[in-house]
Amino acid sequence: MEQTKSFTAQRPLTHFHGGLKLAENKHLSNRSAISKLAQGREYIIPLQQHIGVISDPLVKPGDRVLKGQMLARPGNLVSAAVHSPVSGVITGIKEHEVPHPSGLSDQCIFIENDFKDEWIERRAIGDDYNHSTSSNLRKIIRDAGIVGLGGATFPSAVKQTEMHIKTLVLNGAECEPYITCDDVMMREHAKEILSGGDIIGHIIKARECIIAIEDNKPEAIKAMQAAIDNDGTGFFQLRVVPTLYPSGGEKQLIKILIDKEVPTTKHPVELSILVHNVATAYAIHRAIHYAEPLISRVVTVTGPGVAHPQNIEVLIGTPMNACIKHCGGYTENSDELIMGGPMMGFSLDADTLPVIKATNCLLVTAKDDVIDKQKQQPCIRCGRCVAVCPAKLLPQQLYWYASTQNTDRLVEHHLFDCIECGCCAYVCPSNIPLVQYYRYAKTTIWQQERERKSSDISRQRHEAHQQRLERQKQEREEKLRQKRELLQNKEKISNAKDKAGKHAAIAEALARAQAKKEQRNKNKETE
Numbered sequence: 001m002e003q004t005k006s007f008t009a010q011r012p013l014t015h016f017h018g019g020l021k022l023a024e025n026k027h028l029s030n031r032s033a034i035s036k037l038a039q040g041r042e043y044i045i046p047l048q049q050h051i052g053v054i055s056d057p058l059v060k061p062g063d064r065v066l067k068g069q070m071l072a073r074p075g076n077l078v079s080a081a082v083h084s085p086v087s088g089v090i091t092g093i094k095e096h097e098v099p100h101p102s103g104l105s106d107q108c109i110f111i112e113n114d115f116k117d118e119w120i121e122r123r124a125i126g127d128d129y130n131h132s133t134s135s136n137l138r139k140i141i142r143d144a145g146i147v148g149l150g151g152a153t154f155p156s157a158v159k160q161t162e163m164h165i166k167t168l169v170l171n172g173a174e175c176e177p178y179i180t181c182d183d184v185m186m187r188e189h190a191k192e193i194l195s196g197g198d199i200i201g202h203i204i205k206a207r208e209c210i211i212a213i214e215d216n217k218p219e220a221i222k223a224m225q226a227a228i229d230n231d232g233t234g235f236f237q238l239r240v241v242p243t244l245y246p247s248g249g250e251k252q253l254i255k256i257l258i259d260k261e262v263p264t265t266k267h268p269v270e271l272s273i274l275v276h277n278v279a280t281a282y283a284i285h286r287a288i289h290y291a292e293p294l295i296s297r298v299v300t301v302t303g304p305g306v307a308h309p310q311n312i313e314v315l316i317g318t319p320m321n322a323c324i325k326h327c328g329g330y331t332e333n334s335d336e337l338i339m340g341g342p343m344m345g346f347s348l349d350a351d352t353l354p355v356i357k358a359t360n361c362l363l364v365t366a367k368d369d370v371i372d373k374q375k376q377q378p379c380i381r382c383g384r385c386v387a388v389c390p391a392k393l394l395p396q397q398l399y400w401y402a403s404t405q406n407t408d409r410l411v412e413h414h415l416f417d418c419i420e421c422g423c424c425a426y427v428c429p430s431n432i433p434l435v436q437y438y439r440y441a442k443t444t445i446w447q448q449e450r451e452r453k454s455s456d457i458s459r460q461r462h463e464a465h466q467q468r469l470e471r472q473k474q475e476r477e478e479k480l481r482q483k484r485e486l487l488q489n490k491e492k493i494s495n496a497k498d499k500a501g502k503h504a505a506i507a508e509a510l511a512r513a514q515a516k517k518e519q520r521n522k523n524k525e526t527e
Contacts, residue, residue: 011257011258011259013239013241013257014255014256014259015255015256016247016249016251016252016255016256016390017390017391018387018388018389018390018392018423019245019246019247019252019388019390020244020245020388020423020426020427021243021244021245022177022245022343022426024177024216024243025177025178025302026177026178026179026180026183028178028302028304028309029180029301029302029310029311030180030183030184030311032310032311033184033188034185034188034298034311034312034313035310035311035312035313036312037312037313037314037315037318037322037323038326039086039113039115039315040318040319040322041113042091042110042111042112042113043084043085043086043088043110043111043113043315043316043317043318043354044096044108044109044110044111044317044319044354045071045082045084045085045108045109045110045111045317045354046096046098046107046108046354047082047106047107047108047109048098048106049080049082049153049316049357049358050080050147050153050154050155050357051078051147051153051154051155052074052075052076052077052078052079052080052154052155053074053075053076053078053079054075054079054107055073055075055079055080055081055082056072056073056074056075057071057072057093057107058070058071058072058073059071059072059090059093059109060093061090061092061093062089062090063089064087064088064089064090064114065084065087065088065089065090065111066084066087066118066119066120067084067085067086067087067117067118067119067120067295068084068119068120068122068291068292068295069083069084069120070082070083070145070293071083071084071109072109074142074155077158078154078155078158079155080142080145080146080147080153080155081142081143081144081145081293082109082145082316083145083293083294083295083316084111085111085295085296085315085316085317085318086111086113086114086115086117086315087113087114087116087117087118087119088111088112088113088114089111089112089114090110090111091110091112092109092110093107093109094108094110095107095108096110097349097350097352097353098353098354098356099320099339099348099354099356099358099359100346101346101439102443103349108354111317122290122291122292123291124288124289124290124291125140125288125291126288127289129199129202130202134160134163134203134204134205137199137202138157138160138203139157140287140288141156141157141160141288142155142157142158143293144283144284144287144292144293144294145293145294145357146280146283146284146293147280147294147357148276148280149277149279149280149283149297149357149360150171150248150279150280150360151340151344151358151360153357153358156283159274160200160203160204160274162274163204163205164204164205164272165204165205165269165272165273166206166207166208166272166273167206167208167209167210167273167274168197168200168201168204168208168209168210168274168275168276169209169210169211169212169253169254169257169273169274169275169276170193170197170209170211170212170276170277170278170281171212171248171250171253171275171276171277171278172186172211172212172213172214172217172220172224172277172278173212173213173214173241173247173248173253174214174248175214175243175245175246175247175248175249176245176246176248176340176341176342176343176344176361177245177341177343178300178302178341178342178361178363179302179340179341179360179361180300180302180311181279181297181298181299181311181360182220182277182278182279182360183217183219183220184220184298184311185279185282185298185311186213186217186220186224186278187219187220187223188223189282190223190226190227191227191230192282192286193224193227193281193282193285194224194227194228194231194236194281195281195285196280196281196283196284196288197209197211197236197281198235199281199284199285199288200274200276200281200284201235204274206274208235208237209236209237210236210237210238210239210257211224211228211236211237211238211239212239212241212256213238213239213241214240214242214243214247214248215240215241216243221238221240225238239257241256241257245343245421245423246343246390246421246423249390249419249421250262250268251268251390251391251419252390253275254268254271254273254275258273260273264414264417279297279298279360283297294316294357295315295316296313296314296315296316297313297314297355297357297359297360298311298312298313298314299311299312299313299314299323299355299359299361299362300360300361300362300363301323301324301326301327301361301362301364302361302362302363302364303338303363303365303366304331304334304365304366304368305330305331305334305335305336305337305364305366306324306327306328306329306330306331307327307328307329307330307331308327309327310327312326312327314355314359315355316354316355316356316357317354317355317356318355319351319352319353319354319355320337320348320351320352320353320354320355320359320362321351323355323362324351324362324364330364333366333367333368334364334366334367335365335366335367336364336365337351337362337363337364338361338362338363338364339358339359339363340360340361340363341361341363342363343421343422343423343426344420344421345361345363374431375431376430376431376432376433377429377430377431377432379396379399379400379430379432380429380430381396382429383396384424384427384428384429385423385424385425385427385434387427388423388424388426388427389423389424390419390423391417391418391419393414394413395424395434397409398410398415398418398434398437398438398441399432399437401413401441402415402437402438402440402441405441405444407441407445407448410441410445411445415438415441415442415445416442418438420438
C-alpha cells in the first residue's frame with residue numbers, strides 16, 4: 001500500500017475490566033522451530049469447520065481429487081469452502097465424530113491419499129493485487145476457504161465487506177496459556193504476515209495497521225519489528241501489550257489499543273476497526289501470492305502429557321493421534337486430551353478425530369498435575385466472578401437464570417456478550433462450572449430461535465396456503481357468477497328475440513289482414 005501516516009502511535013495503552021494473571025507454560029512448545037508433519041494414508045474433512053452454514057459437497061465417492069481442489073463450496077453468504085489437503089480418491093461422505101464441545105457427529109468427506117501430491121492448476125495474483133479490486137480479492141479469499149484462525153473461524157471474506165475502515169488490527173496477543181502457534185509463526189513468517197496485512201488493508205482501504213503482541217513474546221516482537229522497519233511504508237505499527245488473560249479477545253484488545261468499547265449487539269467494523277488473527281493474515285498471503293487454499297495450519301501440541309511438545313504444520317483432516325505420535329507420543333502419566341487451551345478449550349473423547357481449521361492447540365494434561373476436583377457447592381455471592389469478567393457481565397446472575405432456564409432474563413443480562421473465557425469459573429470458590437451453564441443456555445436459546453423460525457415458517461406457509469385456497473374459492477365463485485350472468489344475458493336476449501319475433505309476426509298478420517280488407521273494399525267500389 002501507499003505510504004501512510006500512523007494515527008495511534010502516541011496513544012497510550014489502556015486496560016479492560018477484569019482479567020487474570022495465569023501461569024503461561026508457553027516455554028514447553030516455543031523453544032523449537034515449526035516442524036512439518038508427514039502425510040498420512042487417510043484424511044477426514046468435516047463440511048462444517050466454520051461459523052455459518054455447512055458447506056455443499058461438490059464431489060462423490062469414487063471421484064479422484066487433486067491437492068487444493070475444492071471439495072465443498074460455501075453453503076451461503078456466511079459459510080466457507082473446504083479443500084482437499086492431498087491428491088487421492090474420495091472413499092466416502094458420511095457422518096463421523098468431529099471435534100466439537102457437543103461431542104456430536106457431522107458430515108465428513110473421506111479421502112485416501114495416493115501420495116502423488118498432484119496440485120490443481122493454480123494462478124496466483126502475486127504483487128498485482130494492488131491493481132485488483134476489493135471484490136475480486138474477497139472472492140479469492142472466500143474461494144480459498146479462509147476463516148479466522150484464532151479460534152472463532154468466522155469466514156474472513158465476510159468480515160472484509162465493509163470499506164474504508166480506519167484501523168486494521170492484527171491480533172498476535174495469543175493470551176491463553178500453553179498455546180504458542182502464533183508466537184512461532186510471527187518469528188518465522190513475519191514478512192508474510194505483513195504481506196497478508198497489506199492485502200487486507202488494500203481490500204478494506206484501511207489507513208493504518210496495528211500489530212498487537214503480548215510482552216511475553218520477545219522473539220516474536222523482535223521479528224515483527226524488524227519486518228515493519230524493513231517495510232518502511234508507515235502503514236504498520238507494533239504495539240506491545242501487557243500479558244493479561246484474555247487480552248486476545250477482540251473487544252478487550254480494542255479497548256487496550258484504541259480505548260474504545262464495542263457496544264452490545266454491535267461489531268468492531270461499526271467503530272471503523274477490523275480485527276484479524278496473524279495466522280489468518282498469513283493464510284491470506286498464501287492465497288494471493290501462491291493461489292493456495294487453506295489446507296493446513298500450525299498447531300501447538302503441548303502439555304505435560306506429551307513427550308516432546310512443539311508446533312507443527314498439519315494438513316487439515318489429519319487424525320490427531322498422528323500429531324501426538326509426531327511429538328513423541330503420550331507420556332506414561334498422560335490424562336486428558338483438550339482441543340484449545342486450558343481456559344477456552346474442551347475435552348475430546350478420542351484422538352482419532354481430525355484436525356480442523358479451528359485446531360490451534362492439542363493440550364495433553366498429566367495425571368500428576370490434575371487436582372482433585374471438589375464437588376460443586378452453592379453460589380455464595382462472593383462477587384469474584386464479577387471482578388474478573390472482561391465483558392463486564394454479572395456471571396452469578398447469568399448462572400441463576402441459566403440454571404432455571406429463564407431465557408428472557410438471560411438475554412436481558414447480555415448472555416451473548418459472554419466470550420466464554422473461563423475467568424469466572426477459574427476464580428469460583430464453589431467450583432461451579434459457570435461456562436458450561438452459559439454454553440448450554442446459549443445452545444438452548446439458539447435451538448428455541450430455530451424452532452421459532454421453523455414455527456414461523458410453518459405458520460406463514462399455512463397462512464399462505466389458506467390465502468391461496470380462499471383466493472381460488474373467490475376465483476371460482478367469480479367465474480360461476482360471470483357464467484350465471486352470461487347465461488342470464490343469453491336468456492334475456494333469447495326471450496327478447498322471441499318476443500320481438502312474435503310482435504313482428506302479429507304485425508305482419510295484421511298488415512296482411514288490413515291489406516286484404518283494403519283489397520276487398522277496392523273490389524266492391526269497382527263493382
